[in-house]
Amino acid sequence: MxxxxxxxxxxxxxxxxxxxxxxxxxxxxxxxxxxxxxxxxxxxxxxxxxxxxxxxxxxxxxxxxxxxxxxxxxxxxxxxxxxxxxxxxxxxxxxxxxxxxxxxxxxxxxxxxxxxxxxxxxxxxxxxxxxxxxxxxxxxxxxxxxxxxxxxxxxxxxxFVVRINDRKIHDGLAAAVGIDARGPLTRGEMVNELLRVLDKLEKIGRPGVRAELMKKPEYEADRALHLSAEQVALVERFLDIAGDNGEKLARAEALVRGETGAAGIAELREILADLRALGWDERVEVDLTVARGLEYYTGPVLETRLxxxxxxxxxxxxxxxxxxxxxxxxxxxxxxxxxxxxxxxxxxxxxxxxxxxxESEVDALIIVFDAKYTATYLDYLRRLRAAGISAEIYLGSDSGFKAQMRYGLRKGVKHLVICGEDEIAQGGVQVKNLATRNQEFVPAERLLAYLRQPAVSA
Amino acid sequence: MxxxxxxxxxxxxxxxxxxxxxxxxxxxxxxxxxxxxxxxxxxxxxxxxxxxxxxxxxxxxxxxxxxxxxxxxxxxxxxxxxxxxxxxxxxxxxxxxxxxxxxxxxxxxxxxxxxxxxxxxxxxxxxxxxxxxxxxxxxxxxxxxxxxxxxxxxxxxxxFVVRINDRKIHDGLAAAVGIDARGPLTRGEMVNELLRVLDKLEKIGRPGVRAELMKKPEYEADRALHLSAEQVALVERFLDIAGDNGEKLARAEALVRGETGAAGIAELREILADLRALGWDERVEVDLTVARGLEYYTGPVLETRLxxxxxxxxxxxxxxxxxxxxxxxxxxxxxxxxxxxxxxxxxxxxxxxxxxxxESEVDALIIVFDAKYTATYLDYLRRLRAAGISAEIYLGSDSGFKAQMRYGLRKGVKHLVICGEDEIAQGGVQVKNLATRNQEFVPAERLLAYLRQPAVSA
CATH class of the missing domain: 3.30.930.10 (Bira Bifunctional Protein; Domain 2)
Structure with a gap:
């Protein structure tokens, strides 16, 4: 230092x-x-x-x-x-x-x-x-x-809507399209490439997806799918599937191939039945385009849109x-x-x-109106806090009332507690509600109850 | 993967x-x-x-x-x-x-x-x-x-006790002891060395502190204090100061030298007066041995002991x-x-x-007594949660009642909700309180009120 x-x-x-x-x-x-x-x-x-x-x-x-x-x-x-x-x-x-x-x-x-x-x-x-x-x-x-x-x-x-899909249905799509191992690449890797492309649908649109699906590999281990126009058409028929949740699953069922794909359809049907009983089915939509980028997913996937x-x-x-x-x-x-x-x-x-x-949820700011009354102020502070009322005393060095009120306003404090010679003589404090700008004298014994009232907005 | x-x-x-x-x-x-x-x-x-x-x-x-x-x-x-x-x-x-x-x-x-x-x-x-x-x-x-x-x-x-002290009082002690700049080392660095040694008091004890205070520097920039027996005696008189908070400050005041030390005494006196008004003075103890290791402290310091x-x-x-x-x-x-x-x-x-x-604060576990009633179970689950009662259905693959009860016990669930053919016919469920082991039939329309009762311990 x-x-x-x-x-x-x-x-x-x-x-x-x-x-x-x-x-x-x-x-x-x-x-x-x-x-x-x-x-x-x-x-x-x-x-x-x-x-x-x-x-x-x-x-x-x-x-x-x-x-x-x-x-x-x-x-x-x-x-x-x-x-x-x-x-x-x-x-x-x-x-x-x-x-x-x-x-x-x-x-x-x-x-x-x-x-x-x-x-x-x-x-x-x-x-x-x-x-x-x-x-x-x-x-x-x-x-x-x-x-x-x-x-x-x-x-x-x-x-909002929670869109759901199942990785296994995409596997069934891959089976229908005829995606397979190629060179050093496993079938799984090639299916993951299909998912990766579908996951970009929103970003790159239909023409982008089409181009990516047809792309030729540039080297042996390049995962580019290199699909034919016919294969791409099948993927697009899949992406075009519409209807309510039940209709979408029926149409996907007619299109996908293989046991894995069928298992994916069955999984989503069971999940949808459970969600109906749980009362959330109206917030959930089967969306066959949802792929989720991360490679670790193996079954149902979800994403939530506003x-x-x-x-x-x-x-x-x-x-x-x-x-x-x-x-x-x-x-x-x-x-x-x-x-x-x-x-x-x-x-x-x-x-x-x-x-x-x-900015804060402070109920009361005690103004340091005159430093000689600090012990009185701190005693009020102690009583407010003991009653669960969030409170603070002004800790800054600007002794002016305006500066202290400005602090309270900017911090979003609900009430100012103001106390000088007159208030001490009368056995209470002035309370200023910063929302209504209303100010009134409150006897000490009524202060806690007064501050516990919900603040009324102007 | x-x-x-x-x-x-x-x-x-x-x-x-x-x-x-x-x-x-x-x-x-x-x-x-x-x-x-x-x-x-x-x-x-x-x-x-x-x-x-x-x-x-x-x-x-x-x-x-x-x-x-x-x-x-x-x-x-x-x-x-x-x-x-x-x-x-x-x-x-x-x-x-x-x-x-x-x-x-x-x-x-x-x-x-x-x-x-x-x-x-x-x-x-x-x-x-x-x-x-x-x-x-x-x-x-x-x-x-x-x-x-x-x-x-x-x-x-x-x-617990909050022990307080003031770095400035230690500066006043250093002034009394006559600690000063030495070679390439500033006075501040030498005072920090004093603090570092005092901070180790609990770890190394009085003889350890004495040895460290008297240690000779081995090279020019070595901060070792190399105090005389007389200087060490002064430090020990300081560490021996006892009494209530006011007495300790009065005795320290008589011992320290310089404006900074006096300011430290005054600061602690003011803080103690404020803490009295705030109602915390009985938890706070002036402890002149508290130093706190970190070099960035400049005034009052505190530490809390159980x-x-x-x-x-x-x-x-x-x-x-x-x-x-x-x-x-x-x-x-x-x-x-x-x-x-x-x-x-x-x-x-x-x-x-x-x-x-x-382990958890789960109010109710719905037992999967017979999977064909899953929709009924999920409907109960929905109603419990909608009422703010934390609830779950057993999600494991062990269909036996004992395994499901064991799950509920280990997780600390408060009630099991059990429902088979008989209960469905009677329009309700069995509720087992896992604390009392009491089990009774509860009609569906009374279930929410029943579970909201505080769990009675055995």
Whole structure:
């Protein structure tokens, strides 16, 4: 602290501060989602932000490039920041072999993406996840979809839809199209390429998808699908499927091939029946174009759109990942989960004016009208707080009443408590309601009851 | 996910998972502290886990070695994980020049210490801080001490003490002892060395302190104090000061020298008067041995001890740091704060049996007695949740009643809801209270009211 050279108080791009107004609104959102998750029987879990790199990384791929690695005192193995909460959950489940199954956990946690610094791109953001580990497809997936819808409804969002699909149906489409292993590439890799292209539909549109599906491979291990016009037409017939949920599934059933595809149709039918009984079927729409980029999904997938802000993409998404825990564990353990992206959702709700922001929730500010009465002021302060009324005394050095009132107004304090010689003589205080600008004398013995009244707006 | 090589589901030392029982207890603690901070008029703030290294690091020293640096995609400047919440607060204040002052913020956040991996040492831990920025010594310090005591009391801790002292009194001691600049070392550096030695009193005892105070420097820039026996005797007279708070300050006043020391005595006297009016004076003890290691403190300092676990050290500490924001900002901005170490406190409260842990707070588990009634079960589930009763349906694949009951017992569910052919015919369900083991038939229309009753323990 002895240097005089100033350090620039700058932040790296994508790492954001949240000031009081944002934090109060975000805190309410998180509390709401947590309450919904708990209502559905999920238990809280916390895992650290830091894991061994080898735990986080699969077989390379996208995440490999997007990870923040740590250097600190000597380690046997490299450490890194988590990029989602799911991989750590899988690690936790594999490490805790006596865990009660099915394990329904929720987690609120920051995740980190080592992307190139770029405006508007979060490199740290908050996820609020719920997962069911150790339960097969069907009821567990319905519960995950239901809890996602319930969280959205709980946040006061009326116009949203949870779109669902099943990776197995896409496998059945691939079978119908005739996608197969090619050169060094497995059939699975080629099917994943089909998913990757379909996942870009919204971004690149139908002509873009068509071009990508027909693209020729440039080298042996290039996954480009190189479909014929006929094959592309089949994919497009699939993408054109319309109707209500039942009609879509019937039409998809007529088009896909193979056992896996048929299993996918059956899974979604069962899930839809469960969602009907759970009361959430009207919020859920089968959408055969939903693919979800992440390679770890193996069955049903979901994503949630705000109908008034479709352009921001999914605000809550997830799906079934039956093979991930098998990376760590001898036995395959099925799992399904949902993840609410709090930062994106918070931005969206602000744009839709569905969040009310306040700077604070302080009920009373005690004005330092005359410093010689400080003990009296502090005694009032003590009594207010003991009664559960949030209160503070002005701590600044500007002794003027106007400056102190300006502080109270900017902070969003509800009442000013003002007390000078006259008020002390009369055994009470002046209370100024900053919403109504009404001011009146309140005897000391009535002060607590007076401040407990809901503030009346002007 | 195509590899068969298993990754070991291990965690780096000092990075801990918290399972449901711990998380529910920790969540209650955090909520309690937040409520107290809000009662005192503090507003929430969040800053990211990642900052530019140059923001976090001062003039080197201890923190330099203990920092986790990040490597990710290209950056102009190195990034690192924060090691406390205070430096980031200072950066935030300096960057937001239109901030309402005094700024009273609280923050709940993980901090990271790049220590050598070692059993029992946290490398990620949660801090719950409150700070007042932009207010001078006196009332603001009293508020910070009061809010620390109020948080402890709010957590149900009865036997604690907040020890307070003032760095300026130690400066007055240094003046009395005759500590001064030496060679390339400034007086400030030599006084900091005195503080560093006094801070080790509990660890190394009186003989250890004596030895360290008398140690000869081995090279020119070695801060070793090399005090004479006479000087050491003066320090020991200071450390021997006893009595109530007023007596200690009077005795210290007689011993210290210089304006700074006198100012420190006056500051503590004012703070104690304010704490008396705020009702917290009986929890606060002047302790002239409290030094706090961190070099950034400039005035009053505090630390909080649990009287039944003195050996664990301070569970909440802080102080005034009037020069830190000046690292970033042209104007010096005074600041004072407190930091509750949640992980250490949670461990302590567990040892003192002051936390009750439960695995979940689920009111009802619906048993899948016969899968053909699933729609009925889900309808009950929907109605329970709509009434705010936390409920789940058994999602596992073991269809036996015993396995499902075992799940409910281990998860700490309060009631089982059991429904087969007979119950459906009678228009209701069997409800088994898992605490009392009592089971009775409840008609459907009475179920919500029945489950809302508080569970009676056996």
């Amino acid at each position: 002895t240097t005089n050279k100033k350090v620039k108080p700058a932040q790296p791009g994508g790492f954001n501060d949240y000031g009081p107004a944002a934090m109060i609104a975000r805190g309410r959102m998180i509390d709401t989602i947590r309450r919904v998750y708990e209502l559905y029987g999920f238990q809280p879990l916390d895992t650290p932000c830091v894991e061994f790199s080898e735990v986080l990384l699969g077989d390379g791929g996208e995440t490999e490039k997007e990870i923040f690695r740590l250097t600190g005192p000597e380690e046997d193995k490299e450490l890194a920041l988590r990029f989602d909460l799911t991989v750590a959950l899988s690690r936790y489940v594999a490490a805790n072999t006596d865990l009660l199954m099915p394990f329904k956990r929720y987690q609120v946690g920051n995740v980190f993406r080592g992307e190139k610094p770029q405006a508007g791109r979060f490199r740290q953001f908050l996820q609020v996840d719920a997962d069911v580990v150790g339960a097969k497809t069907g009821l567990a997936d319905a519960e995950i979809i239901a809890v996602t819808a319930a969280a959205m409804a709980g946040l006061g969002i009326e116009r 109908l008034d802000l479709p352009e921001i993409g999914s605000v809550a998404s997830g799906g079934r990942y039956d093979e991930m825990i098998g990376r760590f564990h001898a036995n395959a353990i099925p799992a399904v989960g949902t993840s609410i992206g709090l930062d994106r959702l918070f931005d969206a709700l602000q744009r839709l004016q569905l969040v009310t922001t306040v | 195509t590899t068969n090589k298993k990754v070991k589901p291990a965690q780096p030392g000092g990075f801990n998972d918290y399972g449901p029982a711990a998380m529910i207890a920790r969540g209650r603690m955090i909520d309690t502290i937040r409520r107290v901070y809000e009662l005192y008029g503090f507003q929430p703030l969040d800053t990211p886990c990642v900052e530019f290294s140059e923001v976090l690091l001062g003039d080197g020293g201890e923190t330099e070695k203990e920092i986790f640096r990040l490597t990710g995609p290209e950056e102009d400047k190195e990034l690192a994980l924060r090691f406390d919440l205070t430096v980031a607060l200072s950066r935030y204040v300096a960057a937001n020049t239109d901030l309402l002052m005094p700024f009273k913020r609280y923050q709940v956040g993980n901090v990271f210490r790049g220590e050598k991996p070692q059993a029992g040492r946290f490398r990620q831990f949660l801090q719950v801080d409150a700070d007042v920025v932009g207010a001078k010594t006196g009332l603001a310090d009293a508020e910070i001490i009061a809010v620390t005591a109020a948080a402890m009391a709010g957590l149900g801790i009865e036997r 009287l039944d676990l003195p050996e664990i050290g301070s569970v909440a500490s802080g102080g005034r740091y009037d020069e830190m924001i000046g690292r970033f900002h042209a104007n010096a901005i005074p600041a004072v704060g407190t930091s509750i170490g949640l992980d250490r406190l949670f461990d302590a409260l567990q040892r003192l049996q002051l936390v009750t842990t439960v």
